[in-house]
Amino acid sequence: MAGRGAKRPPYHRGNVPATLVTATLELVEQSGVASATMRAVARRVELSHAAATHHFGKLENLLGAAATEVYQRLAATLEEAGTHGEDALARFRSMGCAYIGFAIAHPGWMQLLEHPLLLSQAESEPLVRAARLARDVLQRGLDAGFEDGPMTRHPGGDAAVLAWSTVHGFAKLASTGKLFAVDDADALERAVDALMTSMFFGLRGPVPGVDGEPGTAGSSG
Amino acid sequence: MAGRGAKRPPYHRGNVPATLVTATLELVEQSGVASATMRAVARRVELSHAAATHHFGKLENLLGAAATEVYQRLAATLEEAGTHGEDALARFRSMGCAYIGFAIAHPGWMQLLEHPLLLSQAESEPLVRAARLARDVLQRGLDAGFEDGPMTRHPGGDAAVLAWSTVHGFAKLASTGKLFAVDDADALERAVDALMTSMFFGLRGPVPGVDGEPGTAGSSG
């Protein structure tokens, strides 16, 4: 009678919801977001799909919890990257690179963030709070650049929206590889560097004779 | 036995694949991308799901064909917008606005472009060709700005990547509404205008005393 104890784990084990979220993230990263089904996730942790349903109710909620975790990890990555750099501008640049690197390293997670089932989530969900948390990290780095660095606000413009849009868009396009290919890490770094430079100086291009322009006689130091 | 002729349409009707693609786009726009199932699309055109399977093989192919159509319509919209404007810069700006407007007007179509089943598509598919077609339209507008307008290329930078990333990212974030809400058309227009301005002048901001800066002492008429 006690022999089957080793075969099947006991009913009450550790933090099952967290385990399911972790399993979801692993599954998404390994096999793509399309394979993130209630049953597949449950199988991965040796549970019946009904057990997962018990904890999360709907698949939408499980995916939402996993996406929330992704946003939190992204926020942590941005936060960490924001500590590297001499000045505020360099630190913000580091955050942009980190965002793009995160997206390329974990394309499945980025796809999870835009899963069809998550697009109709209510606005007061923790998912949205986590998303705004990640955005706020970027926002703080941007604010530091405004106060400390050479950036100035545009009248009526929202620099955070520009930065977030640019970085997010680039990360998206790069991670899917549908628009341009990013084969080696060197090419990526160069592309990111060019992107950040373009973002700082704008499409109009560098203005000759103005401080901080690349290629001109530097007056800093 | 001729009595049931009116009840069920004949076997051979018009261009069924095109009809299915159209139905897919309608369904996606009305009920979201999650409802774009083989059976639901077939039901909408009074066909069995096996008929749709006969024409497209896998659901992935049907969605891919629909996404290709979206890219083509987007390219046409950009092309049309590129004809409005006094100079190359204004025309390019118009294209950016058109892109964002397209994404906000058809959020379901944008979601379709990033459907989980379409992320693993082969690179030589017509879907990728259509995507690059749309990008090339933007690229041409950008090139015109470089040759005709006040834009200058950055050394090592790819302005098309910047522009596409920025516009795509903003459109994405705006269409999902997760980052900022776009309620009325006026707010959208102001946000787009600010975005395009920011994209042109960069995060560093306008440089006082240089031609074309907004808000400074204008040197033009």
Add this chain to the structure above:
DNA sequence: CATTAATCTTTCCGATGGAAAGATTGGCTG
């Protein structure tokens, strides 16, 4: 020890994607 609440499994249902086999139709060859 008895009761209660939480956890997990088994079982069931409707819906889905896809495969298989048969029915229907248009076109093509004799």
Add this chain to the structure above:
DNA sequence: CAGCCAATCTTTCCATCGGAAAGATTAATG
């Protein structure tokens, strides 16, 4: 025109999925 063939479409079937329901097991509480 008759007969055959290929394309089109339907019906049927299966494995899987999400979710609901009911029962079994375990932990906590009295």
